[in-house]
Amino acid sequence: MGREVVIMGAAETDIGKLPTTSTLELHLEGARRALADANLTKDQVDGIASVSVPGPIQVSHALGITPTYVDGTGVGGSSFLFHVRHATAAIKAGYADVVLITHGESGRSRVGAPPYPRANDSVMAQFEMPYGIVGPPTSFTVPARRFLHETDNTLEQLAEVAVAQRRWAARNPRATFRDEVTVDDVLGAKMIADPFTLLMCCLVTDGGGALVVASREFAEAHGSDKPLVHILGTGEAATTPLISQMEDMTRCKQFTLSSQAAFKESGTSTADIDHLMIYDAFAHVPLYGLEDMGFVGRGESGAFIADGHTSPGGRLPMNTNGGGMSYTHTGMYGMFAIQESVRQLRGEAAAQVDDVSTSLVLGNGGMFMSAATLILANQP
Amino acid sequence: MTQHSTRTATPEVSPEARFAPRATPETQPYWDATAAGRLDLPRCRPCDQVFFYPRSSCPQCGSTDLEWVTCSGKGLLHTYVVSHRPAPGFPVPTVIAVVELEEGPRMMTNLVDADPETLELDMPVEVRFEQRTGAAVPVFAPVPENAGKESA
Ligand SMILES: [Zn+2]
Numbered sequence: 001m002g003r004e005v006v007i008m009g010a011a012e013t014d015i016g017k018l019p020t021t022s023t024l025e026l027h028l029e030g031a032r033r034a035l036a037d038a039n040l041t042k043d044q045v046d047g048i049a050s051v052s053v054p055g056p057i058q059v060s061h062a063l064g065i066t067p068t069y070v071d072g073t074g075v076g077g078s079s080f081l082f083h084v085r086h087a088t089a090a091i092k093a094g095y096a097d098v099v100l101i102t103h104g105e106s107g108r109s110r111v112g113a114p115p116y117p118r119a120n121d122s123v124m125a126q127f128e129m130p131y132g133i134v135g136p137p138t139s140f141t142v143p144a145r146r147f148l149h150e151t152d153n154t155l156e157q158l159a160e161v162a163v164a165q166r167r168w169a170a171r172n173p174r175a176t177f178r179d180e181v182t183v184d185d186v187l188g189a190k191m192i193a194d195p196f197t198l199l200m201c202c203l204v205t206d207g208g209g210a211l212v213v214a215s216r217e218f219a220e221a222h223g224s225d226k227p228l229v230h231i232l233g234t235g236e237a238a239t240t241p242l243i244s245q246m247e248d249m250t251r252c253k254q255f256t257l258s259s260q261a262a263f264k265e266s267g268t269s270t271a272d273i274d275h276l277m278i279y280d281a282f283a284h285v286p287l288y289g290l291e292d293m294g295f296v297g298r299g300e301s302g303a304f305i306a307d308g309h310t311s312p313g314g315r316l317p318m319n320t321n322g323g324g325m326s327y328t329h330t331g332m333y334g335m336f337a338i339q340e341s342v343r344q345l346r347g348e349a350a351a352q353v354d355d356v357s358t359s360l361v362l363g364n365g366g367m368f369m370s371a372a373t374l375i376l377a378n379q380p
Numbered sequence: 381m382t383q384h385s386t387r388t389a390t391p392e393v394s395p396e397a398r399f400a401p402r403a404t405p406e407t408q409p410y411w412d413a414t415a416a417g418r419l420d421l422p423r424c425r426p427c428d429q430v431f432f433y434p435r436s437s438c439p440q441c442g443s444t445d446l447e448w449v450t451c452s453g454k455g456l457l458h459t460y461v462v463s464h465r466p467a468p469g470f471p472v473p474t475v476i477a478v479v480e481l482e483e484g485p486r487m488m489t490n491l492v493d494a495d496p497e498t499l500e501l502d503m504p505v506e507v508r509f510e511q512r513t514g515a516a517v518p519v520f521a522p523v524p525e526n527a528g529k530e531s532a
Contacts, residue, residue, distance in 0.1 A: 126401040126411075127433045128488045130517045132467040132474040142478060142488075146459035149501050194462035194473070194496070242433070244478050244488035249459055 004380055005088040007229040008219035009038025009212030010342040012335075013104070015328040016176060018206040022112030026104025026208030027059045034210035039224035040098065045212075047096035049073070049083035051103070051332065053114045059102050069096035075238060076365025077279060077332035080211070081372035084338065085234035087213040097218050104208030105330035111206075128242055136281060137201050140367040141193045143249035144284040148195075150250045153287060155195055157302025159186035161283040162199045162325055164311045169322025171312065171351035176203050177326045200283035202324035202333070209335045211342075216380070227346045230377045232358075233266025235259060238370040246368055254371035255292035255362060262373040268358065270295045273375070275344050275356045276316055277337040279364040280323040286310075289362050293373075317353045320344060334363035338374065345378040397469030400512040409448050410434045414516040419451040419507050421485065432485035453507035455479040455520065458486055462496045479505055479520050493521040 011033035013026050021029070027050065035042060047069030050056040060067045069090050073082045080103055087099035106113045116135075119125050133139045148155065163183055169175035181199060189197035219228055235258035240246055247253055263269055270293065278289035290301040295316065304310070310318035321327040321340040328336055341359040343349040361374045403411040413420035423430045424438035425445045437444045460477035467474065475491040491499065492508065505520040 120400065121402040121404050123433060125399075126403070126407055130399050130401050130512065130515075131476050131488055131490045131519075132398070132463055132470040133476060133488075134463075134465045134467045138461060138463045138465050138467075138476055139488075141461050142476060143459055145461065146478075146501065149459075191462075191464045193465065193476070196461065242488070244486055245433070249478065249486075 003092050004216040005091045005231045006214060006216045006219050007084070007211055007231065007342055007376070008214050008223045008226070009034040009040065010209070010229075010339055011037045012209040012339055013207055015174065015207035015330075016205055017108055018106070019109040019111065021106065021206065023104050023106045024054050024058065024062060024112055026106065026206065027054065027102040027210070028062055028104070030104055030208035030210035031059070031063055031100055031102050034100070034212050037224065037226065038212040038219075040212060040222065044222065045098050045100045047071075047087060047090060047099035049087060049099055049101045051079045065100070069099060075370040077281070077334045078363030078365030078370050078372045079332060080335040080338060081234075081361060081363035081374050082236050082370075084211065084213060084231065084374055085236055085372060088231050088234060091213065091215050098212060098214045100210060100212055102208070102210040103330070103332060103335035105332055106206045107329070107331040108204050108206050124242060128244060136367055137196065138193045139243055140282055141196045141284070142243060143246060143368070144282075145195065147250045147284060147288065151291070151299035153299060153302035155187070156183050157306050158195065158200065158283050158287070159183045160302065160306040161280070161286050162186045164305050164308070165280065165319050165323040166326050167311050168320045168351050169326035172322050172327060173350060175322040175327045176205060177322070196282060199325070202281045202329035203326070205328045205330050207328055207330045207336070209339050211335075211338060227378055229342050229345050230380050231374065232268065232377050233262040233264070233375040234373065235261025235265070236370070236372040238365070239368070241366070241369055243367045243369075252288045252292050252364075252368050252371065254368075255289055258371045258373040259293040259360070259362065262360070262375045266375040268375055273316070273358050273360045275320065275341065275353055275359040276310070276318040277320075277341050277359070277361045278318060279333055279337055279362060280319055280325055281329070281333065281364060283325065285364055286318065293362065312351065320349060320351050320353060334365075337361050337363060341374070341376050345376055392469065393471045394469050395510050396513050398512055399468070401515050401517070403515075406436055407434050411515055413448070413450070414509055414518055417509055417516075419453050419518050420448045421451055421483065422446045423449045430483040430485060432481070432487050449483075451507075452482045454523070455481040455505055455507075456502045457491065457499060457505050457520075459501065460491060460499060475499065477520065487518075490519045491521065492519050
């Protein structure tokens with residue numbers, strides 16, 4: 001079966017509003033902190049993975065690394081889960097020993113950040129942008145009304161997603177929003193794209209983070225004394241670049257495909273998962289995730305969250321950092337979802353859950369465009 | 381009218397100020413048709429599939445044996461949001477919708493000439509064309525109550 005692969009280092013940068021830090025610098029600071037966490041020097045890294053801007057070549061050059069394994073997969077906020085999957089395969093194949101995966105995004109302050117796309121002849125520009133779409137809040141949200149209609153989940157249950165995650169954020173000093181909220185608070189907040197109010201939408205922040213992925217054998221020989229996080233199974237899938245072209249607007253096919261692959265590879269099922277991270281760019285995404293991965297039946301996700309099962313003390317703690325809606329969201333949040341799973345498995349999370357031995361991370365990319373799943377554990 | 385981007389309390393609501401798409405060679409027939417008041421889409425001859433968005437092979441069977449067909453312009457309101465975010469040239473609020481065409485494909489669009497409060501999923505809608513700078517963009521409006529009976 002080849003070598004076992006682990007996450008041996010993980011760290012985030014400062015997060016929030018960082019107007020004096022560039023996009024590149026967020027990558028570099030994340031990388032330095034993750035290497036320090038792993039007790040490695042940059043010269044022990046032979047592989048690099050990062051999204052297309054500023055790109056793996058820029059990041060590794062700035063750090064003084066000459067990688068012999070390079071991954072520039074850029075498929076949205078799920079990219080970092082793809083990077084972990086690809087790094088796992090590369091390490092098993094012997095193409096790399098130590099892969100550094102970096103994220104940095106000046107999502108709020110836009111320092112050294114790329115301009116938003118201006119092309120007017122891309123497929124998206126021709127067939128979606130002419131309709132008053134101004135970023136994800138007005139397009140990622142479009143399927144939700146159909147989802148509620150067909151699944152009988154309710155608007156109040158949609159709001160409960162934000163309520164549950166704020167309970168976790170209230171326990172996390174690094175979270176941006178920490179005051180608990182009620183369903184009435186969520187439904188009464190400023191309307192963004194009806195039925196979505198401001199509190200059902202993710203934050204826009206600056207921040208970064210990095211992971212060091214290596215063979216277990218390398219990590220045990222060279223790493224710090226931090227607990228190793230074992231990568232048990234992974235999956236990835238991509239469907240449509242246009243949200244209007246989802247095969248079924250009430251199901252996210254790549255959530256199902258990527259999680260099935262990860263469950264199969266790891267030999268686990270939903271019942272084995274102690275802790276869950278589902279990329280929550282908007283409040284409906286965790287509902288799709290719970291249903292499409294099979295944690296609950298069709299139409300049961302809203303009640304599951306409203307009944308407190310994903311909240312502190314619940315049987316399936318989810319988005320325990322507060323998530324993209326309350327903790328932080330730089331634009332490509334996937335890195336932060338992985339970081340929280342690592343912290344929970346190491347026992348060092350701000351809102352630590354008891355007895356977490358297996359954690360699943362589901363990353364969404366773009367607007368229901370791509371997804372990847374990681375199943376992680378504190379034992380091989 | 382000014383080319384300067386000035387911040388005003390009430391931005392101008394005008395179709396000409398809205399985002400204007402530009403065709404590629406492959407999509408030119410689609411935009412030529414909308415300019416002539418038709419909604420044309422590619423149909424795959426071998427499998428009879430009409431598909432959106434226009435492209436050079438059939439997403440179902442892979443064939444490049446395609447022809448352009450004119451759609452009826454009728455469809456059903458599949459899903460929507462009522463956007464309160466300001467977009468250049470658009471009124472606030474604006475209904476951003478996905479319509480399922482009678483021929484099968486779904487497409488992003490705006491629902492116009494409708495009170496957002498009266499919308500219902502699966503209500504019948506029909507195409508209209510909104511003139512932008514250099515392109516006519518297909519949008520949809522509810523079918524009047526009695527119009528459906530006449531054509532049924
Ligand atoms: Zn065909």
